[in-house]
Amino acid sequence: MSPLTLRASRQASRPIKVSFEFFPPKTPEMEATLWSSIQRLAPLNPQFVSVTYGAGGSTRERTHATVSRLVRETHLKPAAHLTCVAATKDEVDDVVRSYWDAGVRHIVALRGDPVSGIGTQYEAHPGGYQQTCDLVAGIKAIGDFEVSVSAYPEKHPEAASLDADIDALKAKVDCGADRAITQFFFDNDHYFRYLDRVRARGIDIPIVPGIVPVQNFKQTANFASKTGASVPAWLAARFDGLDNDVETRKLVAAAVAAEQVLDLVDRGVSEFHFYTMNRADLVYAICHLLGLRDQNVKAAA
Secondary structure, eight states, X not given: OOHHHHHHHHHHHSOOEEEEEEXXXXXXXXXXXXXXXXXXXXXXXXXXXXXXXXXXXXTHHHHHHHHXXXXXXXXXXXXXXXXXXXXXXXXXXXXXXHHHHTTOOEEEEEOOOXXXXXXXXXXXXXXXXXXXXXXXXXXXXXXXXXXXXXXXXXXXXXXXXXXXXXXXXXXXXHTTOOEEEEOOOSOHHXXXXXXXXXXXXXXXXXXXXXXXXXXXHHHHHHHHHHHTOOOOXXXXXXXXXXXXXXXXXXXXXXXXXXXXXXXHHHTTOOEEEEEOTTOOHHHHHHHHHTTOOOHHHHHHO
């Protein structure tokens, strides 16, 4: 059996599940791009699609509008991001109830970035939820929501240690979290070492790898430096000299992401969360390599 045939048989024996993350658009042009991407990816039948939430609730209305439209106009199951930042418990609870009333049954609960920006000191609102575990408990008290939380294979940049960070994840799970989605990473060994430590702590919820197809290497590397995700030298070398060569950069980005996800599949992973950056092309191609097919095309055939 050839390596490709063997890989295909492994994929067939473990159904692949995916989810996609989008951010709420700021302009009519961004709105058009977002919904074009949603329409492109929706036929792949994702488990859910999540919509991000700006620091301090800065995108609250746009997030709510995007999620509500997903409920009204698509068959997709939206997951609304929600943070603790710069809001009282009552204000956050009102947002949770508004999502329930809109038909949303899944929330991605996050502490959120400091109002003054990533890298600055986080200060909880004196009348708000202090940490993510408190927010998870609050959401669960309001309704029968599915709640996803974040996880950090290379440690949250503010955590004193990886063990302390895993303690924080354990607290979120103890408060009712149903799933953890990881910060993106490029070295799969980071994920598997982290998974071993998480399971050793008795945490048994799904730890879904977050995958970011590299649309722009410099932007991705800059964001990685702020979030504690390492960028291997080999990855930088792949994109060296391609700053002004968009088409080749796309091909390289697709190859890099495909190598990563197919290696994860070979090592037993069957669930992926893609940070789409509101673009569908690379994500669609990667999902195709994972064996996912457009359900509309199947139906037409």
